[in-house]
Amino acid sequence: MSEQNKQSETPTGELSLRVLAMPADTNPAGFIFGGWAVGQMDMAGAMHAASYTGTRVVTVAIDTIKFHKPIHIGDEVSCYTSIARVGRTSLSLLIQIWVRRARSGQPIHVTEGVFTYVALDDKSQPVEIKRA
Helix, strand or coil: CCCCHHHHHCCEEEEEEECCCCCCHHHHCCEEEEHHHHHHHHHHHHHHHHHHHHHHHHHEEEEEECCCCCCCCCCEEEEEEEEEECCCEEEEEEEEEEEEEHHCCCCCEEEEEEEEEEECCCCCCCCCCCHH
16 A cells, blocks of 8 residues: 555544535535535635634635545534644644544545645734744
8 A cells, every 4th residue: 555545544633623514515416516615625724724723813825735535414523623834924724524424333434635824913913923
């Protein structure tokens, strides 16, 4: 088994969001909209980034996103986040979506991306990230 396949057998990072894919979130083909998935990833990443920085954060970039498999109605959708890079005022997170079909069985890796967030102060200005 290749190293890449080994890495894709289990989620990377911490569970940051779990939600059920609903019929209202489908595209005309009957699968969940890609934009809905991106929105879930962004919420998960923003919560992780804000927890890390202790400040408000805003999304400034989605560097990559890959859709490996569709999300189906009724899938349990879990977003896992891990810090990929920390800069002076920004941080990038690897965000993965894993699903369990009909909320049972083995998790399936369906989507991944790298999102970048900037830490903000009370005046909505970038602020230096203080490291623990």
